[in-house]
């Protein structure tokens with residue numbers, strides 16, 4: 001099938017490269033010329049495992065990029081909208097989706113033959129069949145249904161493992177306004193056998209995406225509320241508590257002879273310094289705002305957000321408990337990306353942590369194995385270390401924010417350097433006994449110093 005994808009970010013580019021790998025002819029569209037040029041030169045503009053190989057194989061044959069949206073729509077059978085849907089003033093900002101839909105509508109005006117438009121961006125329920133349909137119909141002068149197909153196909157990939165997730169989906173949700181759109185989407189995903197398909201309407205597809213993300217965010221904030229209580233009670237370590245919770249038969253199944261299998265949701269039932277990224281914070285915010293706009297109180301999701309907003313402060317509290325005056329103190333923050341294996345900095349908890357440490361007068365260094373932004377407002381007076389060793393060699397306080405595997409080297413590295421900084425573990429991934437001075441979220445030990 002001939003596919004065009006408007007928006008070539010994490011979702012659009014991974015979708016395009018993977019669909020090309022499954023035999024489709026794909027053209028990726030972006031306003032950002034640098035991304036277009038990079039892709040056409042076979043270079044991945046983002047850090048994603050497996051993406052460079054896909055570009056190397058398919059750019060120039062089944063995959064190309066352009067900034068000519070109208071040309072891309074004219075040359076394809078189906079167009080995905082995969083532009084950003086940030087939060088602005090506490091609600092979803094649909095301006096990029098609406099602009100893309102209007103431009104696609106214009107392009108459809110002069111195009112003969114059936115074409116389907118499919119929203120892949122995460123949009124609040126009612127968007128595809130509401131503002132997107134209106135923009136497409138106004139731009140094209142045609143009617144959704146009889147004249148063109150309209151669908152919603154949410155994306156569940158996780159950054160850092162996006163290619164593997166797209167290639168081996170756990171489910172494929174196909175929301176269409178009619179049978180013809182469903183049939184086209186089913187044909188497009190023919191190469192992805194094995195994953196359950198959920199054929200539904202666009203609103204339900206939209207809600208499935210939000211409900212999925214809200215569950216993950218709720219699990220994280222639940223764990224962090226328990227962690228904060230563990231710290232207050234004292235003598236209780238949330239890591240042990242959660243290990244006990246994970247062993248429940250609801251989360252870990254044991255079949256005779258086989259190894260125990262813990263459900264993947266358990267990885268969200270762990271204490272830490274909070275969720276970030278381009279999805280969970282904005283999606284929970286957007287869903288809560290939609291409920292409130294419809295006259296519904298959304299107390300659970302509002303609490304999920306409030307608990308999350310408190311976690312960077314909790315991490316800094318563990319620092320100032322030991323070093324009450326941070327003026328001039330060298331503090332190193334480990335991890336800038338919002339999660340490991342990605343270079344995505346959006347809404348990373350590292351930034352509220354850095355802002356608080358800066359306000360307290362700390363002399364800041366940061367280190368991330370992959371994310372090395374050239375400019376960032378929260379990094380203007382932060383020294384970016386070239387290596388983990390460079391980051392911690394002169395530090396009096398080390399604060400771990402991102403769960404990068406490389407940070408497991410910290411105990412051995414500090415031993416070799418003969419350094420004993422205060423180590424504050426925001427992800428509870430380090431062995432407390434290996435450090436002279438250790439603090440971690442959800443573990444307040446009397447006299448720990």
Ligand code: NAD
Nearest residue numbers: 007008009010011030031082083084085100121122155159
């Ligand atoms: P992104 O910000 O990385 O990329 C969006 C791209 O769209 C940008 O390159 C931008 O230049 C381009 N763009 C904007 N308007 C355009 C237009 N009119 N024409 C052409 N290009 C245009 O975004 P992303 O992280 O890929 O997310 C896209 C959508 O997918 C969002 O709704 C997001 O919530 C959702 N989503 C993201 C993830 C994720 O892990 N990043 C996972 C699932 C769903």
